[in-house]
Amino acid sequence: MGKASIFKYLLLISLISACMAEIKDLKITSDSRPVILFEKFGFTPRGYVDIAISDVSFSSSRSNVDSSLLGFFLLSDQNLIQAIYESQQEVIHPNPNPNPNPNPSPHGGTFCILFSPYVRPLFTFRDLSQSQANSYNHSFPITHPDEYSLFFANCAEESQVTMSVHTEMYNARSDGSRDYLSVGWLIVPSIYSFFALIYAAFLAVWVYFALWKNRLSAHRIHQIMGALLLAKALNLICAAEDQHYIRVTGTPHGWDVLFYIFQFLKGGLLFTVIILIGTGWSFLKPFLQVREKKVLMIVIPLQVIANIASVVIGETGPFIQNWVTWNQVFLLIDLICCCAIMFPIVWSIRTLRETSKTDGKAARNLAKLTLFRQFYIVLVGYLYFTRIVVYALKTIAAYKFQWVSVAAEETVSLAFYIFMFYMFRPVERNQYFVLDDEEEEAAEAALREEEFEL
Known part of the structure; x- marks a missing residue:
C-alpha cells in the first residue's frame, strides 16, 4: 500500500x-x-x-x-x-x-x-x-x-x-x-429546538407587525421573507427531530428526508431574498433587469445541485468512493452562489452612486446608497463567518465541544436575519427613503465635497 x-x-x-x-x-x-x-x-x-x-x-x-x-x-x-x-x-x-x-x-x-x-x-x-x-x-x-x-x-x-x-x-x-450521538453532539438537538422556537416567534412577530399591522406599506418581498422564516423554522425542527431519533434509535425515522427538503427551501429562499433585496426589487423598482434575472436563473439551479450533493454527503458518509468529490462539488457550488449574490448589491450601489449625481435627489439616493453599503458589509461578514470561521471551529474544536460550531453558526445566522428583516421592514416612513429638506441640503453639500475631492 x-x-x-x-x-x-x-x-x-x-x-x-x-x-x-x-x-x-x-x-x-x-x-x-x-x-x-x-x-x-x-x-x-x-x-x-x-x-x-x-x-x-x-x-x-x-x-x-x-x-x-x-x-x-x-x-x-x-x-x-x-x-x-x-x-x-x-x-x-x-x-x-x-x-x-x-x-x-x-x-x-x-x-x-x-x-x-x-x-x-x-x-x-x-x-x-x-x-x-x-x-x-x-x-x-x-x-x-x-x-x-x-x-x-x-x-x-x-x-x-x-x-x-x-x-x-x-x-x-x-x-x-x-x-448513538457523538459526545460533542449530545446537546445539538436542544440547540436546534431552541433556535426553532426563536424563529417561530420571529415569524409570528413578522406576520403581525409587517404583514398585517403595516400591510399598506408591505411589498411582495416581505411575503417572501415571511416564507423564508417559515422554511428556516421547519428546517430547524426537522434537524432537531432528526438528531433526537438518531441519538435514541440510531436511525432518523424519516426526519432526514424532511430535513433535506426544508434545507433546500431555506437555502433557495435565502439566496433569492438576498438577490431581490440587493437589486432593490419591490423597494426601488417593480421589475428585475435581464442580468438580475440571469443571476436568479443561475443561483436557483445551483441550489438544487447543492442540495443533491448535501444529501449524498449526509446519507452515504465517507465510505463511498466519490465522497471527497461530492464534498468538493458542494463547496464549489456554495462558493459560486455566495459570489453570485454579491453582484446585484454591487450593481445597486453603482447605480445609486451614479443617479445621486444626476437626478437632483441626492439625499434620498445617498441614503439608499448607505443602506446597501451596510447590507453589503453585513452580508460579507455573515458569509465569511458561516463558511470559513464555522468550518475552522469544526476542525480545531475538541471533540467534546463540536456543538460550539453549531451554536455559533445559528447565533450569527439569527443576528443576520434580524438585521436584514429590521433594515428592510415595511414601515410608512422609512429613515432611508423619507428625508426632510435640511437633510436634502446637507446631503447635496456632502456630495459636492465628495466630487471636489475626486
Missing part, C-alpha cells in the same frame, strides 16, 4: 468533524482502495463499536491474498499526527502472520497501517468464520475516551474486496441504553 495513499486518507479525517453514528448497513463491491473511512465518533469511557461483516470475498491479480493484511482498525485523534508522520517515513512493521509475505517491500518487509503501534487493530480477515459464509460479528469496548475513526485497511497490493458491513458506534448510558 503506497504511503501517499495512506497519507491522503489520514489527512482527510483530520478535516472531518465527528459524525452522527447512525446504524449503517453498507455494501462494498470490488473495492481496491488501500484505506476506507467508515465513521468518526466521540466516545465516553463506556463506548462500543459493533461490527458485523458477511459475504466477504477478496482476490488479487498477483497471487494469493494474505488475509491478515486486510482488516478493520480504530485511529484516535490523539494518535492521528503520529500516524500521518509514520505514513510518510520508511517505517516497516513486522507482519505478525507467520506465513510468507506475498507482497515484500524493497526493505524486507511491508508497510501496513494495521501493524502500526498508533492504531488499535480490531480484526483481520484471518479471523473470519469459514462456517458462516466468511462472516464476523463482534463488539469492541472503548475504555479510553477520545474521538476515534473506524477504518478498513487493504494492505494487499492489487487486491479487491467485496463485503456487506453493518456498523454501530455508541456510548452506553448508566441505565444500559445506547446513545
Whole structure:
C-alpha cells in the first residue's frame, strides 16, 4: 500500500468533524482502495463499536491474498499526527502472520497501517468464520475516551474486496441504553429546538407587525421573507427531530428526508431574498433587469445541485468512493452562489452612486446608497463567518465541544436575519427613503465635497 495513499486518507479525517453514528448497513463491491473511512465518533469511557461483516470475498491479480493484511482498525485523534508522520517515513512493521509475505517491500518487509503501534487493530480477515459464509460479528469496548475513526485497511497490493458491513458506534448510558450521538453532539438537538422556537416567534412577530399591522406599506418581498422564516423554522425542527431519533434509535425515522427538503427551501429562499433585496426589487423598482434575472436563473439551479450533493454527503458518509468529490462539488457550488449574490448589491450601489449625481435627489439616493453599503458589509461578514470561521471551529474544536460550531453558526445566522428583516421592514416612513429638506441640503453639500475631492 503506497504511503501517499495512506497519507491522503489520514489527512482527510483530520478535516472531518465527528459524525452522527447512525446504524449503517453498507455494501462494498470490488473495492481496491488501500484505506476506507467508515465513521468518526466521540466516545465516553463506556463506548462500543459493533461490527458485523458477511459475504466477504477478496482476490488479487498477483497471487494469493494474505488475509491478515486486510482488516478493520480504530485511529484516535490523539494518535492521528503520529500516524500521518509514520505514513510518510520508511517505517516497516513486522507482519505478525507467520506465513510468507506475498507482497515484500524493497526493505524486507511491508508497510501496513494495521501493524502500526498508533492504531488499535480490531480484526483481520484471518479471523473470519469459514462456517458462516466468511462472516464476523463482534463488539469492541472503548475504555479510553477520545474521538476515534473506524477504518478498513487493504494492505494487499492489487487486491479487491467485496463485503456487506453493518456498523454501530455508541456510548452506553448508566441505565444500559445506547446513545448513538457523538459526545460533542449530545446537546445539538436542544440547540436546534431552541433556535426553532426563536424563529417561530420571529415569524409570528413578522406576520403581525409587517404583514398585517403595516400591510399598506408591505411589498411582495416581505411575503417572501415571511416564507423564508417559515422554511428556516421547519428546517430547524426537522434537524432537531432528526438528531433526537438518531441519538435514541440510531436511525432518523424519516426526519432526514424532511430535513433535506426544508434545507433546500431555506437555502433557495435565502439566496433569492438576498438577490431581490440587493437589486432593490419591490423597494426601488417593480421589475428585475435581464442580468438580475440571469443571476436568479443561475443561483436557483445551483441550489438544487447543492442540495443533491448535501444529501449524498449526509446519507452515504465517507465510505463511498466519490465522497471527497461530492464534498468538493458542494463547496464549489456554495462558493459560486455566495459570489453570485454579491453582484446585484454591487450593481445597486453603482447605480445609486451614479443617479445621486444626476437626478437632483441626492439625499434620498445617498441614503439608499448607505443602506446597501451596510447590507453589503453585513452580508460579507455573515458569509465569511458561516463558511470559513464555522468550518475552522469544526476542525480545531475538541471533540467534546463540536456543538460550539453549531451554536455559533445559528447565533450569527439569527443576528443576520434580524438585521436584514429590521433594515428592510415595511414601515410608512422609512429613515432611508423619507428625508426632510435640511437633510436634502446637507446631503447635496456632502456630495459636492465628495466630487471636489475626486
